[in-house]
Amino acid sequence: MTSLFDPIRIGAINAPNRIIMAPLTRGRATREHVPTPIMAEYYAQRASAGLIVSEATGISPQGLGWPYAPGIWSEEQVEAWKPVTQAVHEASGRIITQIWHMGRAVHSSVTGEQPVSSSVGKAPGEVHTYEGKKPYEEARALRLDEIPGLLDTYERAARNAMAAGFDGVQIHAANGYLIDEFLRNGVNHRTDAYGGSPENRIRLLREVTERVIATIGADRTSVRLSPNGETQGVDDSDPAAVFLPAAQMLSDLGIASLGLREPGPNGTFGATTVPKLSPRIREVFKGVLILNSDYTPELAQEALDSGVADAISFGRPFISNPDLPDRIRRHLPLAPDDMKTWYSQGTEGYLDYPRAS
Template sequence: MPTLFDPISFGAIAAPNRVVMAPLTRGRATREHVPQPLMADYYAQRASAGLIITEATGISRQGLGWPFAPGLWTDEQTEAWKPIVAAVHAAGGRIVAQLWHMGRIVHSSIGGAQPVSSSATTAPGQAHTYDGKQDYEEARPLRLDEFPGLLDDYERATKNAKVAGFDGVQIHAANGYLIDQFLRDNSNFRTDDYGGHPENRIRLLREVTERVAGVIGADRTAVRLSPNGNSQGVKDSNPEAVFVPAAKALAEIGIAFLELREPGPDGTFGRSDQPRLSPEIRQVFPGPLVLNSDYLGDTAQAALDSGVADAISFGRTFLANPDLPERLRTGAPLNPDNMATWYSQGPEGYIDYPTLESVAAE
């Protein structure tokens, strides 16, 4: 069996190890969702990852509802990503852009209009806004005549990712955001071709993936799913019936890799009372399968040894440990992350986490 430190090919992307940096929202862009130069330092520091998946990046103003999160729908945003991608490449890394539409999680004070979703539902809890936390608003169902425009938004963001120099893209179809809102039966009550039977609820995922792959190539297209448990109020009564066929459809498209966020019953950041579906998905998805959620070095290697996972993506541990692959390889202690600076602006808690090399030099 491979180790975490053996090379792997994610489609057309050759990675030197199987330690993937998971997408991590950090809130360091401008209010116009333009990436800032500080982000180049942050991502370049983490270029020893086998592959970096960027923080979730909006495909449109309609789809982006997180304060100071970056976008990829304007020329200004695209140009601002170029030096960030170049810095990662100069440091020897590989980086893909995660494409994001938040659906009902968008607040109108940021998105500029009533949020959209599969159906008229309201997310539980409150939204992060520029004016503090506010209650989520009821979303309106996407009309059938709006789907072509939504696909165009994904296509435009993918084209912009190519222009910016990214090695590929990942479609965010997890964590209770728009595509996930279509996939699961407690948020999708449609009676048209996008609702009801799992085959219909998978339709948007398949159409988005085909459109994106048509722009950048299936071998540079990835997808993230969260097939078990509640995520921002979105849950399915029979996840195996929808997510296994979804994974099979993605395999037929030939995507570069599939990432699964699968919290367990004792997760430190999200818990689930539904069993992990990765063993069942492994049976229908022969491509690289990347698992995520609360992994450490020993449990990550055990997942590879089981034959279910081909690589592991690390989130909070990569946030706090720029040199995470080396720390895992040597068994060095890990820096704890500072939750207070996860989404703050500026360098604190962003580019100032120490590396083993910097500590040794003191």
């Protein structure tokens, strides 16, 4: 049987174990979205993960609306990321960055412009801003003549990621953000080549992935999807009809890994009764399949045993357990985290969680 502690090759990356650190927004960059020195220590503390997927990182000012989240579109940001990747590598770790366009889930007070999406509409609820939470704003539909420029920003982000020392990138196509807003018909009401049929709705994901592959190689390119249930008001009437062809397309392109965030009916952040698609995606995706959402070490091992997953990514447990793989190996209790410090600035709740004795 495959163990969580068995090594695995993820494209160009040799991971020493199958415990992946999931992307976790922490809000420790500057207001100008530049990484800060404390981020180097934070990620280095967690370098024993088989692979670190960085917090979601903006590809452009238009697409980054989360306060104090980092970007990777400018030279200043690239230079500020270099100490982070260097610290991880010096700690014998591996790290890729998750490149992110938030689509309609931004606010003009952060980005300076109206949100864009696949179609006109707005997300339910409220959005984080520098002045606190505000209602989401109505997004405009991305024009056809804007898509080539959007692809350019993904290419630039991928090239910058490699210049900053990352081992690869993960394209964020999940959780109700821009690419997900194109994938799912609950939001995508377009009548052009990017709307209507599943093939058309997959088109933007395919073009982004092809552009990133052309820039850094398929063996350093990964994708994250959230194929079951509603996220931030984004849903689909028939998830299998779009996500199975999407997974097949990504498999054909030969990407290094596919990550799936699949909450269950008792999900702590997003609960749904929509069945998980991972067993069916496993049949069509031949690369490394990484599952995520509310996994315990025991459930993670069961997923490996069943063959539905090759690795498991853990999110919140890595916040308060920087040495999570060692704790799992030694069957030690996991330390609880403090939600009040998830997105706060400074070192409290960020650098001060101890390793197990």
